[in-house]
Amino acid sequence: MKTFLKKHFKKILITGILIGSIILSINIYIVKSTEKYVYTDIKKLPKVEAVIVLGAKVSKEKLSYVLEDRLIAGVNIIYADKAEAILLSGDHGRKEYDEVNSMRKYIIRRNFNIQNEQIFMDHAGFDTYDSMFRAKEIFNIKSAIIVTQDFHINRSVYIARSLGIEAYGFSVDESMYKETVRFNWKAREMLTRVKAFKDVLLNSNPTYFGEKIPITSNGMKSWDTIEKSK
Template identity: 45%
Template sequence: MNRLIKRTLFILLISIIFGIGMTGIINYNIINFSSKYIVSLEDAPKCEAALVLGALVYNNERVSPILQDRLDMGIELYKNNIVQKVLLSGDHGRKLYDEVNAMKKYVISQNVPVEDIFLDHAGFNTYDSLYRAKHIFQAKKIIIVTQEYHLPRAIYIARKLGIEAYGVIADKHIYPKMPLYKSRESLARVKDYILVNFLKPKSRYLGEIIDLSGDGRVTDDKK
């Protein structure tokens, strides 16, 4: 029995070491791959749209600070004529929780024309947002807007899906929960590395193709 316990513990230890090692390798590869596509506002290439990835919205439909910073950077890209459209991708899978319309309301308040705002109601996670940007919105060249900790994974997914994607960092403040976000992100990179390279699933919700060169109001009620 002691020999069996020792063997089991040894196998468990080797598995843990292997898992930690693979996590480190995958994280390094994603960060290294994506780093050359992260640009400043001044150096950002002209693209068809800024893809702003969703985040927490409060019960009063007020966007959280981390999401507001993403939206502000997307607005800056639009107002500097770097992008022609703003694509807001977030979670609108529940009746009482709606990220995308709260995002849209904020962007409109900053004087972005409503016809240039597109909504992706089924951006439930980073993979879904990028998959739908490619297959529903037919995005070819975009700038992804999110915080620095999140940007390498988003760019990696986009590039692996065939989108010419760049990223602009939206860190305008210090976020209290950043250590938690970073620790979760290291595992999320492993998950999405497997998804985009091996499993290659479709997004949970698909639908008709939406032309990003058209009027964004067609997306007001579409998933």
């Protein structure tokens, strides 16, 4: 092994530098091309068709603090009359793990002044690319405010705009989280941006398509059958 490394050290070094340069270039491009569309002040946001709240970890029906922060910000954007509908997009690929219904039930449990008809649910938002693709193709969203934390916001806006959505990002404050947590988010995000760049470049398909439910219709059409009857 040592002999192999000595023999091929130069090639390995050049390859490593090349890969690192590509990763860095893609990250810079995604951040720089989207930063003008990212806001931290709700009052300055433009008016759009829908707010898209991206899912995050839940435990049974309890939202993680990350997701709770996103959802509250999304509700406040609706309150500010920046959109008429809210799309909750997340992972509901298994019966025992359900981000979207957890978000919807949180809104209802907290008695937020949002009508059921305004709440749309994307049960197949397994990653950010799937969420944005389906927002465009399944929910026919033409303009949106995407809500997520700062580390994630540029990639989200980049994907949405690349797919044809007039997208703006609301960056949820993440300063209350530990520095080590934020560092890990940002380190992982560098690689995830490369995947997003690849998905956009190849015009990848989402995990699932499905029946169209326009964001201008009744959001309850996107709810689970069992939940509709309750």
